[in-house]
Amino acid sequence: MRRVALGVVILITVLTLVPTDLAQAALCNDAIEICEIVNSGDQVDIAGSAIAPGHAEQDNSRMESPRSTEPDDCATATVCRDMPYKIISVPDVTIEDLASFRPAAPTLTGEPFGFGVVGLPANVVAAASEQRLNGELLGWDVTVRFRPAGYVFDYGDGTTLRTATGGAAWAAAGQPQFTPTATSHTYRARGTYTASARVLYSAAVDFGSGVWRPVPGYVTAESGAYRIEVLEARTALVDRTCAEDPRGPGC
Amino acid sequence: MLPRIVSGLVALLLVGAMVTGCSGQPAPEPSTPSAPTFATDEEAFAAAEETYRAYVDATNAVDLADPATFASVFTLLTDDAAADARKQYSQMHAEAWRLSGARQVVLVAVREPTSEISVAALNVCLDVSDVEVVDPSGKSVVNTNRPDVQSIAVELTSSAESPTGLLITSIDGRDGEPTCDG
Numbered sequence: 405m406r407r408v409a410l411g412v413v414i415l416i417t418v419l420t421l422v423p424t425d426l427a428q429a430a431l432c433n434d435a436i437e438i439c440e441i442v443n444s445g446d447q448v449d450i451a452g453s454a455i456a457p458g459h460a461e462q463d464n465s466r467m468e469s470p471r472s473t474e475p476d477d478c479a480t481a482t483v484c485r486d487m488p489y490k491i492i493s494v495p496d497v498t499i500e501d502l503a504s505f506r507p508a509a510p511t512l513t514g515e516p517f518g519f520g521v522v523g524l525p526a527n528v529v530a531a532a533s534e535q536r537l538n539g540e541l542l543g544w545d546v547t548v549r550f551r552p553a554g555y556v557f558d559y560g561d562g563t564t565l566r567t568a569t570g571g572a573a574w575a576a577a578g579q580p581q582f583t584p585t586a587t588s589h590t591y592r593a594r595g596t597y598t599a600s601a602r603v604l605y606s607a608a609v610d611f612g613s614g615v616w617r618p619v620p621g622y623v624t625a626e627s628g629a630y631r632i633e634v635l636e637a638r639t640a641l642v643d644r645t646c647a648e649d650p651r652g653p654g655c
Numbered sequence: 656m657l658p659r660i661v662s663g664l665v666a667l668l669l670v671g672a673m674v675t676g677c678s679g680q681p682a683p684e685p686s687t688p689s690a691p692t693f694a695t696d697e698e699a700f701a702a703a704e705e706t707y708r709a710y711v712d713a714t715n716a717v718d719l720a721d722p723a724t725f726a727s728v729f730t731l732l733t734d735d736a737a738a739d740a741r742k743q744y745s746q747m748h749a750e751a752w753r754l755s756g757a758r759q760v761v762l763v764a765v766r767e768p769t770s771e772i773s774v775a776a777l778n779v780c781l782d783v784s785d786v787e788v789v790d791p792s793g794k795s796v797v798n799t800n801r802p803d804v805q806s807i808a809v810e811l812t813s814s815a816e817s818p819t820g821l822l823i824t825s826i827d828g829r830d831g832e833p834t835c836d837g
Contacts, residue, residue, distance in 0.1 A: 431732070431739040432807065432826045435714075435754060435786045437798050439805045439828035553735040554772025554812045554824060565692075566772050568733040568814040568822045586815035604772050606735050618739075622770065 430606060430618050442620045494611045495542040499621035502607055505537045507550035510603045512627035515573060515581070520597075520634040525588035530555055530570035530601035530627060545612060550605035553622060559589045560597035560632070570603070591634040601627045692813070693774070693820075700765045703775035703811050706731060706819045708760060711781070715757040719747050733812060733822045747788070752796060756785035761804060764833055772812045772824060779807040780835035804835040 432439035510532040520526030532552040539546060557565040571587030579585065591597065604622035611617075638654070646655035693699035713727040725744045729737040747754070762780035769776065784803035788796050808829035811821040 430825045430827070431736050431743065432805070432828060433743050434758065434781055434783055434805045434807065434826070436788050436796060436801065438801055439807050439826070441830055442825075442827040551735050551738065554733065554770075556771055566774050566812050568772075568812050568824070569816070602771070604770070622772070624771070 494613075494617075495544060497541065497609050497617070497619050499607060499619050499623060501541060502548060502609075502619065502623060505539060505541075505548045505550075505607075505623075507535050507537070507603075507605050507623060507625050508532070509625045510552075510555075510570065510601055510627045512599065512601050512630045514599070514630055514632060518631060518633060520589075520591055520632045521582065521637045522591055522594050522634055524582045524637070525584045525590050526632060526634070527574055527585050527588045528557060528559065528571065528599055528601075528630065528632075529573060529587060530557065530603065532570055532603040532605075532625070535605075541609065547610045547612075549608045549610070549616060550623060551608075552603050553606040554604050555587070556602045556604070557587060557589070558600045558602075559591075560599045561591060561593075563589060565589070570601070591632075594634050594636050597632045597634060599630045599632055603627075696765070699775040699821075700777075702819045702821050703777050703809070704763045706811055706817065706821045706823060707763065707777055707779065707809050709819070710823060711758050711760055717744070717754060719744070719752055719754045722748055731817070731823055733814070733824050736822075736824055736826075750796075751791045753789050753791075755787050755789075756783075758783050758786055761835065762833060766808060768810055769808075770810055770824065773810040774813045774821060775811045777809040777811075778829065778833055779805075779809055780833070781805045781807050802835070806830065806835045 430442075510530045512528070512530050514520075514526060514528045516526075532555075534552070535550045537548045537550070539548070541548070552570070555565075555567050555570050557567070559565070565587065567587060569586050571585055574581055574583065574585065577585055584590075589599075603625050605625065607619040607621075607623055608616040609619060640653045642649075642652050642654070644652055646652060649655065693702065710728065710731045713731060716724060717728060718724045722744070725741070725748075728744070729740055732740055759782040760779065761782050762778070764778040766776040766778045768774070782804050783801065786797075790796050806829050808825075808827050809823060810825045812824050813820055814822040816822075
């Protein structure tokens, strides 16, 4: 019975006294903390140790990194029973550990849908949004949050674009058709092109404490192919409309 | 027979003239995405430096007591990075901390981007020795191990919405050259 009560106390303290995540984010708070080396690749771990003292207050006098060091006699992810407070370590997580958590692929579309005109902007839009997936990671229940960090468009003609946004439809952007947008592309020659887009998601994990711990690196999700038939537009002066003369030039 | 052939040729020529010479269609533009691209690495570096210096200026203008001053910081960040910044500033505001002093950019150098979404990256030395953050009691909340000059890596991606054409995706620590010691 006593052990059960102890467990309850530990659980509560873990949930309430996990250090703030102010100190470790993708954006270094250079005024307060030590800007830590975070390789944007996928090899560097994040650490996370949750100090859970019985009734201790969190010391905000120094914004220490959450990488607290466990005493030698405390095993990882266990309770150190000989101390007046409890230390519980959540596991280190790398971007590779998130392989079983797959964010949804972005949708890719364009306008005019499936068509473009040589010399005029074709609007290509990728849509992705924040996602939260629940599961188990390294033996812990976890919620993984994926947030779109950037997009890489491949327009199928050898041109790529790396950008912060997935773009927007002309109407949504309040723009007329065939005007440049953040993700539009102007093809130089007629033909059929296959465009695609990759979304790079930043990831963060929450082991139930309510604290999001960023995971260095990105998880990539690729859209399906979007085929664009690019045509040449030619104008002609006519004296009657196509309705009036269906066999007229360009009709 | 001949007149019909001639008239047919004339008609063809007229249509041809209308289709080509009188079309008014502009010549095809270069195959360029609408988001800013940079002709040279030097242009990209210059835009990246301008963006980062604007970010530092914006952070120096922040008054933690006035959230309206945070906005100019967020506009230089991607949505993802801005979400982190909002959290940082909201928390500091909620704690009623006070920020004083100014950051100084000591060095900016080109860096090889490490992320696929990055258009440019910078190695930065940022002097924060003058920056102090205190809680309502006046006690410093700065990490005692914070270096006077931070060694920082900045990554940026393109954005049509940014005046410089770039937005910051991440700001992290770094090691290696150029060092920021002394």
